Amino acid sequence: MKYSVLFITVLLIAAALIAGCTQQAPAKEIKVGVIASLTGPASNVGKNMWQSAQVAADEINAKGGVSLKDGSKVPLKLIVGDDESTQQGGQKAATQLITGDKVDILVGGYSSAVTSAYEQTVAEYKIPFVVTGASSPIITHRTDIDTSYVFHHCPTTDTYGQYTTTFIDQVVRPAVNKKLGAAADRPFRLALIYQDTAFGKGVQTAVNETITKNKLNIQLVSQQSFKMGESDFRTPLTAIKAANPDAVYIAAFPNEGAPLITQARRDIGLDTIFLSVENNDNAQFYKDFGQYGEGSIIESRFSPYTAPVGALADAQGKFKNSYNAKYGVFPDMMGASTYEGIYIAAQAIGNAGTTDKAAVRQALVDLNMPQVIEAMKGGTISFSKDFRESRFDLWMEQLAFNQTIGECRPNIVWPDNLKVVDFVLPSWYKPGSA
Amino acid sequence: MVDFGILLQIVFWGVYAGCIYILLATGLNLIFGVMKIVNFAHGEFLMIGAYITATIFFITGINPYAIILLSMLALIAIGAVVERLCFRPILGTGKLNEIFLSIGLIYIIQNGAAIIWGDKWQSIKSPYQEISVPVGPLNIPIDYIIIMVVTTAILCGLYLFLKRTRTGREMRATSQNRKGAMLVGINVERIDILSFGIGCAIAAAAGTLWVVSGQVFNPYMGSIPAIKAFAIIILGGLGSIPGAIIGGLLYGIAENGAAYYFGGIWKDAISFIILIIVLVIRPTGLFGESGD
Numbered sequence: 001m002k003y004s005v006l007f008i009t010v011l012l013i014a015a016a017l018i019a020g021c022t023q024q025a026p027a028k029e030i031k032v033g034v035i036a037s038l039t040g041p042a043s044n045v046g047k048n049m050w051q052s053a054q055v056a057a058d059e060i061n062a063k064g065g066v067s068l069k070d071g072s073k074v075p076l077k078l079i080v081g082d083d084e085s086t087q088q089g090g091q092k093a094a095t096q097l098i099t100g101d102k103v104d105i106l107v108g109g110y111s112s113a114v115t116s117a118y119e120q121t122v123a124e125y126k127i128p129f130v131v132t133g134a135s136s137p138i139i140t141h142r143t144d145i146d147t148s149y150v151f152h153h154c155p156t157t158d159t160y161g162q163y164t165t166t167f168i169d170q171v172v173r174p175a176v177n178k179k180l181g182a183a184a185d186r187p188f189r190l191a192l193i194y195q196d197t198a199f200g201k202g203v204q205t206a207v208n209e210t211i212t213k214n215k216l217n218i219q220l221v222s223q224q225s226f227k228m229g230e231s232d233f234r235t236p237l238t239a240i241k242a243a244n245p246d247a248v249y250i251a252a253f254p255n256e257g258a259p260l261i262t263q264a265r266r267d268i269g270l271d272t273i274f275l276s277v278e279n280n281d282n283a284q285f286y287k288d289f290g291q292y293g294e295g296s297i298i299e300s301r302f303s304p305y306t307a308p309v310g311a312l313a314d315a316q317g318k319f320k321n322s323y324n325a326k327y328g329v330f331p332d333m334m335g336a337s338t339y340e341g342i343y344i345a346a347q348a349i350g351n352a353g354t355t356d357k358a359a360v361r362q363a364l365v366d367l368n369m370p371q372v373i374e375a376m377k378g379g380t381i382s383f384s385k386d387f388r389e390s391r392f393d394l395w396m397e398q399l400a401f402n403q404t405i406g407e408c409r410p411n412i413v414w415p416d417n418l419k420v421v422d423f424v425l426p427s428w429y430k431p432g433s434a
Numbered sequence: 435m436v437d438f439g440i441l442l443q444i445v446f447w448g449v450y451a452g453c454i455y456i457l458l459a460t461g462l463n464l465i466f467g468v469m470k471i472v473n474f475a476h477g478e479f480l481m482i483g484a485y486i487t488a489t490i491f492f493i494t495g496i497n498p499y500a501i502i503l504l505s506m507l508a509l510i511a512i513g514a515v516v517e518r519l520c521f522r523p524i525l526g527t528g529k530l531n532e533i534f535l536s537i538g539l540i541y542i543i544q545n546g547a548a549i550i551w552g553d554k555w556q557s558i559k560s561p562y563q564e565i566s567v568p569v570g571p572l573n574i575p576i577d578y579i580i581i582m583v584v585t586t587a588i589l590c591g592l593y594l595f596l597k598r599t600r601t602g603r604e605m606r607a608t609s610q611n612r613k614g615a616m617l618v619g620i621n622v623e624r625i626d627i628l629s630f631g632i633g634c635a636i637a638a639a640a641g642t643l644w645v646v647s648g649q650v651f652n653p654y655m656g657s658i659p660a661i662k663a664f665a666i667i668i669l670g671g672l673g674s675i676p677g678a679i680i681g682g683l684l685y686g687i688a689e690n691g692a693a694y695y696f697g698g699i700w701k702d703a704i705s706f707i708i709l710i711i712v713l714v715i716r717p718t719g720l721f722g723e724s725g726d
Contacts, residue, residue, distance in 0.1 A: 039548070039553060039654075040553075040654060041555075041652070041654065043553045043554065043652075044553075044554045044555060196697075196698060196699045224697065224698060225697050225698045225699055226693075226698035226699075226701075227698060227699055227701065227702065229658075230698065230701075231649045231650050231651075231655075232447075232451060232649060234447040234450075234690075235444055235447050235448075235690040235693040235694050235698075235701075236693055236694075236698055238440060238443050238444060238447070238694065239440075239694055242437065242440050254555075255555040255650055255652075258557070258650070259557065259648065259649060259650050262557075262648055263648065266563060266575060266648065267575050267578075267648075269573060284554060284555065288555070288556075288557050288650065290559060
């Protein structure tokens, strides 16, 4: 009898222990993997992304975290993965975050070439991934792997390539014609210089397609490429100067764009309008080219030094101040979208009420949340049904040199509903000729 | 038909790029010639030279061309320490040890620089950036002319040092026959330290000129130029300083020509295409002697 009681007691304890082991414990924290380039050529942008993610997580956690189905509020725990600005580094970081740290969701990814290299791992493990930096449309358009868990929260090269080309056609072309006293049908001579990667080629494709599709009176007089990380652009710029362009569109990272414009103006004597892609709207970019940036254009959606008038200006100001208070510098655009990426991840997990990957993915598909700090189409963040891309409201800035601080500062010149000043051709501007 | 002015401009940019390559390759060749070691971390000394120049410039505002001397002196000291602590213990133990040691040094120096100076891209502005001079059909910023003059001066100085001084002659003797040099009483370990230090100092000069020309720099900037410097010394002939000069100029001009005619992506590839062609035709390189 004594032994029977002991046996049953042991059995009950064992059963209780087994039940305890198999029952899923409620999540104590939500693990968010942030993939950023903390080292290597893109580290300037990567650090900004990682630090912005931390600002967002701190704000969310200060309010108690994310509410789950069981009524609990769970804080976010960010884990960073350094892609080292290389494809191999990206693969290593993604694998560690997914299989080692077992994150619930991924946010970040900068270079399109790097990000697309580890998408295979994301697809294999079916981890929801909010991409906030890589801008090539291939990120969600590619068909060689399953990208259904990847959501694109930054404008693609298609979007901003088309936007900038339209600006050239509607604003720069008439201004040049006016300066020359030329007929309205004079073809605009545009040169393109692009990084020879998915990102740069994406811009090249977008510009070419926009011109063809909309039958724009723009002639591409020179298309030059350079390898990622290049710092000497004098020869391709010599080729561009020989083609006599009216303007030069640059698809480059900030560490390439600033020396490129400096070398063009200083060394080559290319006194023209330079149009840069949005990722160049970065404090270091303004610092690097000094007065040589005067008159140039940046397509943007978030700037360290300006904001469109309205409610978003306050939200952006709050983010910039929080970031500046914590890190002593201003955040950049990729930081802004990564900051929002953390809010998107939190909202999706909150909507799903669980960290189950499939449920979070569905919550991202169904997402419809108010814009955070960047202007979105319709004022809300949602992802398109076809390629899971969010849609941004963009603007164009023209830079003016500020003698006091020794750097250029941007003013919004387009579209009309956001512009602060009119676009002007600088006095030193030399139009091209056939 | 390419316009003569454009062709001249491309050649000019090629010569400018060649100046940086020549300095880097000459330093590497001096070290290889004397010690016969393969140092893949040589580009990191260019990077340190760049940062020393920028740091002194940011703090004092001294003309960056004047800082070149300070930068070179600092790198002589740093090079001597690296030789003494890292390369001397493994000298003669096999090429694999040298290769892995220098690869390890790349990571240590890069990360050390990132800790000290941060890993953001930086740039400085030359005091002469607004000045250009007309040269034939070209309007050349004076900085590039100064860079070419400084490179020539450094090479002439090195030539005189090697030919006219006792230490220089000892260095050449060690380079030609290490055992023979020891037998006639030359302190080859002292020569090793000196040649490593001078090689690093010349790399530092390349770093200073890189920075002054307005190119951006960060802790990872040295790797690609170092690979090219290796290709140049193989092309010119291992241990041959005239070979490094001709090879550097050839690479600079070929790279810029390829970028103009075939696009920027061919810029690096053309260097190695030339290297393969030269090695197939003349395996010892342009100025190398058999047995190197």
